[in-house]
Structure formats: C-alpha cells, structure tokens
Amino acid sequence: MKIIVSIKNLKKIYKNNLVAIKNLNLDIFEGEIIALLGPNGAGKTTLISTICGLSSITSGSIKVNNFDVVDDYRKTREIIGLVPQELALEPFEKVINSIKFSRRLFGKKDDPIYLDNLLKKLHLFDKKNETIKALSGGMKRRVLIAKALSHNPKILFLDEPTAGVDVELRKDMWDIIKELKKDGVTIILTTHYIEEAEMIADRIGIINNGDLLLVEEKQSLIKRMSIKTLKVNLKKSIAKIPDKLKSYKLKLDVHGNYFLYNYKTGTKKTGITSLLSDMGSIGMELQDIQTKQTSLEDIFVKIIKD
Amino acid sequence: MNLQGILAIYIYEMNRSFRTLIQSLVSPVLSTMLYFIVFGAAIGSRMEMIDGVSYGAFIVPGLIMLTVQMQSVANASFGIYFPKFIGTTYELLSAPLSFIEIVIGYVGAAATKSFSIGIIILLTSNLFVNIDIIHPFFMIFFLLITCITFSLLGFIIGIISDNFEQLNIVPMLIITPLVFLGGSFYTINMLPEFWQNIALLNPAVYLISGFRWAFFGIGDVPITTSVFTILTFTSLCVLVIWRIFKTGYKIKT
Numbered sequence: 001m002k003i004i005v006s007i008k009n010l011k012k013i014y015k016n017n018l019v020a021i022k023n024l025n026l027d028i029f030e031g032e033i034i035a036l037l038g039p040n041g042a043g044k045t046t047l048i049s050t051i052c053g054l055s056s057i058t059s060g061s062i063k064v065n066n067f068d069v070v071d072d073y074r075k076t077r078e079i080i081g082l083v084p085q086e087l088a089l090e091p092f093e094k095v096i097n098s099i100k101f102s103r104r105l106f107g108k109k110d111d112p113i114y115l116d117n118l119l120k121k122l123h124l125f126d127k128k129n130e131t132i133k134a135l136s137g138g139m140k141r142r143v144l145i146a147k148a149l150s151h152n153p154k155i156l157f158l159d160e161p162t163a164g165v166d167v168e169l170r171k172d173m174w175d176i177i178k179e180l181k182k183d184g185v186t187i188i189l190t191t192h193y194i195e196e197a198e199m200i201a202d203r204i205g206i207i208n209n210g211d212l213l214l215v216e217e218k219q220s221l222i223k224r225m226s227i228k229t230l231k232v233n234l235k236k237s238i239a240k241i242p243d244k245l246k247s248y249k250l251k252l253d254v255h256g257n258y259f260l261y262n263y264k265t266g267t268k269k270t271g272i273t274s275l276l277s278d279m280g281s282i283g284m285e286l287q288d289i290q291t292k293q294t295s296l297e298d299i300f301v302k303i304i305k306d
Numbered sequence: 307m308n309l310q311g312i313l314a315i316y317i318y319e320m321n322r323s324f325r326t327l328i329q330s331l332v333s334p335v336l337s338t339m340l341y342f343i344v345f346g347a348a349i350g351s352r353m354e355m356i357d358g359v360s361y362g363a364f365i366v367p368g369l370i371m372l373t374v375q376m377q378s379v380a381n382a383s384f385g386i387y388f389p390k391f392i393g394t395t396y397e398l399l400s401a402p403l404s405f406i407e408i409v410i411g412y413v414g415a416a417a418t419k420s421f422s423i424g425i426i427i428l429l430t431s432n433l434f435v436n437i438d439i440i441h442p443f444f445m446i447f448f449l450l451i452t453c454i455t456f457s458l459l460g461f462i463i464g465i466i467s468d469n470f471e472q473l474n475i476v477p478m479l480i481i482t483p484l485v486f487l488g489g490s491f492y493t494i495n496m497l498p499e500f501w502q503n504i505a506l507l508n509p510a511v512y513l514i515s516g517f518r519w520a521f522f523g524i525g526d527v528p529i530t531t532s533v534f535t536i537l538t539f540t541s542l543c544v545l546v547i548w549r550i551f552k553t554g555y556k557i558k559t
C-alpha cells in the first residue's frame with residue numbers, strides 16, 4: 001500500500017508553551033479511511049492543522065505524497081481538502097459562489113459541470129443559489145464539505161464532521177464518506193464518537209494528551225472488543241482458584257468472593273457450560289452470575305488510562 | 307504563482323463591496339460632497355486665492371487624499387479582519403497560496419476600491435469647480451501608490467486587531483487626526499511658525515503636498531520630499547507585512 005501521508009517525530013508546542021503533540025509518528029495509506037479517536041483537547045485538530053498549514057510545526061516532519069508540507073506546500077496543499085471543526089462560512093455569500101471561491105483559491109479554473117455534480121452528490125443542488133445564512137446547520141456542514149472537495153482533492157480531512165449533528169444526518173454523512181472512498185479519496189476523520197469510527201473507518205488511531213496511543217485495523221480492534229467477561233459470585237469465599245479450574249485463567253477477587261472469566265463471543269464454544277459443570281464437580285456453589293461486554297469504549301478508556 | 311487564487315480573493319472582495327455599494331461608494335462620495343459644499347462653496351467664497359488657485363479648487367486634492375487614505379485603511383483592515391472574525395482564514399491558509407499572493411489579493415482589492423472612489427470624487431468636484439491638472443500622469447501614480455500604501459497599512463491593522471474596537475482605534479485616533487491636520491483645507495504656511503514646524507512632523511503633510519503639486523505645480527514641500535516620504539512609508543508597510551508572515555504572527559497558531 002502506498003503511503004500518502006507520513007508524519008515523523010511530530011512535535012507541536014503552542015506559543016503559550018502548551019505541548020499539544022508530543023512525538024507523533026503515523027503513516028496514512030492511500031485510499032483508506034482512518035479515524036482519529038480521542039477526547040476533547042487530545043490534539044486531533046492540532047494534528048490536522050499542522051498537516052494542512054494552519055499551524056506551524058515545532059519539530060519533526062510531515063510528508064504528503066512524498067512532498068514536505070513546509071518546503072513544498074503548494075504541491076501538498078493542492079491535493080488536500082479540509083473540512084474544519086467549526087462552521088466557518090461567510091454568511092452573506094451564495095452557496096455556489098462560496099464553492100467557486102474555494103476552487104479558485106486552489107488554483108483551478110471554474111468547472112460548472114464538476115461543481116454541479118458535487119452539489120448533487122451532497123444533496124445541495126437545490127440550495128445552489130441560496131445565501132449561506134439561510135441554511136440549517138447540517139446544510140452548512142455540507143457546504144463546508146463541498147468547498148473542501150471543490151478542487152477535487154486526493155486527501156480529505158474531516159474534523160469532527162458529525163459533532164452536534166442529528167442521527168439522520170450523521171448516517172447521511174457516513175454514506176457520503178463511503179462514497180468518497182469509492183472514488184479513491186483518502187479520508188482522515190476525527191471524532192469522539194466510538195460508534196462513528198466503528199461504522200466507517202478502516203483503521204482507528206487513538207489519541208490522548210498529544211500522544212498517539214495506538215493505530216490498529218478496525219477488525220482486530222473489534223475482535224478485542226468481542227471479549228465478554230463473566231463474573232461468578234461464590235456462596236463461600238475461596239483463598240485460591242482450585243487446580244481443576246486452572247485452565248480457565250480465572251481472575252480471583254482479593255477477598256475471594258467472586259472471580260472473572262473472559263471468553264470470546266465470536267467462537268462456538270464459550271467454555272461457560274464446562275466451567276459451570278467443572279465447578280459443580282468439585283462442589284463449588286455459585287450465588288449469582290453476570291456477564292459484561294467489553295466495548296470499544298472500555299478498550300478506549302483502558303488505553304487512555306494506562 | 308497561483309493567479310487563480312489571487313483573482314479569487316480579488317473578485318470576492320470586489321463583490322463584497324458591490325453587495326454593500328452604498329456603504330463602500332456612495333457614503334464616502336456623499337461625505338466629500340458635504341465637505342466640498344461647506345468648505346469649498348460656503349467658506350471658500352469668502353477666502354482669497356491661494357497661490358493663484360481658488361479655494362474651492364485648492365481643497366480638491368486634499369479631499370481626495372483624505373478620503374482615499376481613510377477608505378484604504380478601512381477597506382483593507384476590514385477585508386482581512388472579517389475572515390479572521392468568522393474563522394474562514396482556515397481556507398486561505400490551507401490553500402496553495404503564498405502570503406504574498408494573499409496580500410496582493412486583499413490589498414489589490416482595497417486599493418482598487420479607494421482608487422475608484424478617488425477618481426469619482428475628482429470627477430464630481432469638476433462639476434463644482436474648474437480643475438486643470440498640470441501633471442496628470444504623476445497625479446495618477448501618486449494616487450495609486452497612496453491607495454496601495456494605505457491599504458497595506460489597513461491590512462496590517464486588520465491582522466493585528468483582535469476585536470472590532472482595535473480595528474477602529476488606530477484609524478480613529480491616529481490616521482484621522484494626522485490626515486485632517488495634514489493640510490487638506492489649508493497650506494501649512496498659513497500656520498504660525500511654531501505649528502508649521504510641528505506640522506512638518508506629520509507625514510500626511512508630505513503626501514497631501516505632493517498630490518497638490520500634481521494638480522497645481524505648487525506644494526508645501528518639494529515634490530521629491532513627497533515622493534521620498536510615500537515610498538519610505540510603502541517600504542515600511544511591506545517590511546512589517548513581510549515580518550508578520552515570516553513569523554506567522556496572529557495568523558498561524
């Protein structure tokens with residue numbers, strides 16, 4: 001796979017000495033959808049800003065399509081589209097003019113057919129001649145996307161595209177993103193909705209406190225997610241796990257009142273039945289059992305806490 | 307060179323003034339006409355000729371300078387402040403545009419506007435008084451360079467300002483007084499000697515004098531001094547803008 005964005009030892013310290021990105025390394029592959037997941041203030045927007053030219057780089061380097069974003073900024077920015085987190089739009093401008101403006105800023109001549117198609121794809125065509133201030137929030141978000149796509153970029157950054165957007169529109173947005181992927185656009189989106197990353201991303205990166213904690217294929221993360229925990233409360237507390245149950249890798253509580261058993265939901269044999277019958281065979285009585293799903297959210301929280 | 311990009315900014319800015327045609331064109335023209343009626347017609351009829359020029363004609367170059375200087379600053383500062391205010395600068399910064407190209411777009415549009423206003427005022431004045439311009443090409447050059455320089459100054463003010471109050475404070479507290487006291491309505495020889503010396507510290511004096519020289523061949527100071535002043539001022543503004551962009555001051559985070 002071709003690497004389209006390569007970030008090496010990136011460090012960003014703001015003028016007020018706040019360290020927003022510590023030492024970040026990340027390769028993004030051509031054509032993928034990568035979701036950067038992290039709580040507010042993690043450094044997601046800062047990361048995008050350094051790639052796109054809104055923020056200076058304190059140290060390290062960023063290459064886009066093998067060009068340096070500082071030395072060869074024209075070549076890198078030409079192929080990047082950016083949808084910012086805030087709904088920043090000139091309120092008194094017409095939708096179509098605003099989009100034409102963006103296209104020309106990127107050095108391209110007006111192309112009415114391309115722009116009309118773009119508007120249709122984003123369900124904005126009937127709003128073409130409306131003034132931006134007359135549009136709803138969701139529509140404004142689409143205008144921002146249209147502006148970012150107006151010069152036909154290869155890479156699209158979406159900074160929290162669905163923050164504060166209702167469920168219906170969020171689904172719409174996901175469809176749009178999937179469509180773009182089909183056209184070969186590489187998509188980097190930030191979000192703090194785990195569900196969103198799960199729905200559309202190929203890879204998920206988790207950022208916290210200016211560190212990229214992990215980048216992983218979504219599938220393998222989901223495998224981890226499919227682990228469930230069975231909690232078995234015992235009638236009589238025990239000092240240690242009996243030898244007969246060693247193979248289950250149980251985790252005993254410090255007081256010996258209950259133990260935990262992890263199992264995979266995806267597999268045919270969960271091992272629960274045999275565990276319970278083995279317990280019966282050595283005369284252990286249980287008081288109560290509970291199961292708990294380990295969600296991506298739990299993984300997320302765990303990773304962030306560690 | 308991203309010509310399309312420069313044009314995009316330029317056209318966008320020009321369109322913005324067409325949307326607000328009254329504010330950007332009619333109001334400066336109207337207020338100049340009022341000056342003209344009060345100072346030119348009412349007071350001027352009681353004034354004697356100044357160096358062989360009627361008072362009505364005498365104030366025309368000063369009025370044009372006054373208006374284009376204030377308009378350039380107002381237009382250019384608002385032009386770049388507004389995107390900062392609504393957050394759309396992200397687009398300028400993420401586009402394959404150099405800072406020079408951004409400046410050319412914004413300053414070019416602001417200077418075009420004020421230049422047009424200057425020409426319109428000149429044409430309107432011609433309805434009231436007879437004006438013969440001795441050095442027409444130099445007049446155009448001087449008007450143009452003034453519009454560009456003050457638009458550069460306005461651009462700087464727009465970048466530096468964090469709020470609307472700051473945006474207005476420099477024009478109101480510094481530029482307006484300097485320009486008003488710069489000899490739009492009088493020659494500085496009319497002042498007592500002490501004030502003449504003070505007036506010579508005011509750069510606006512040299513600009514108005516130079517522009518008046520283009521019209522009537524007379525000025526408070528030699529024309530070379532005026533040309534030197536405006537070019538120094540231009541270079542200074544260019545230098546400041548270059549520094550701002552070099553360091554990303556108030557633009558990049």
Ligand SMILES: Nc1ncnc2c1ncn2[C@@H]1O[C@H](COP(=O)(O)OP(=O)(O)O)[C@@H](O)[C@H]1O
Nearest residue numbers: 014016018020039040041042043044045046559
């Ligand atoms: N312009 C700035 N100046 C100083 N600090 C900033 C600036 N922008 C963001 N920060 C700080 O940098 C950190 C990362 O912010 P940001 O990248 O916006 O996070 P996220 O997008 O993940 O919510 C936060 O602590 C934020 O307060």
Ligand SMILES: [Mg+2]
Nearest residue numbers: 044045085159
């Ligand atoms: Mg953010």
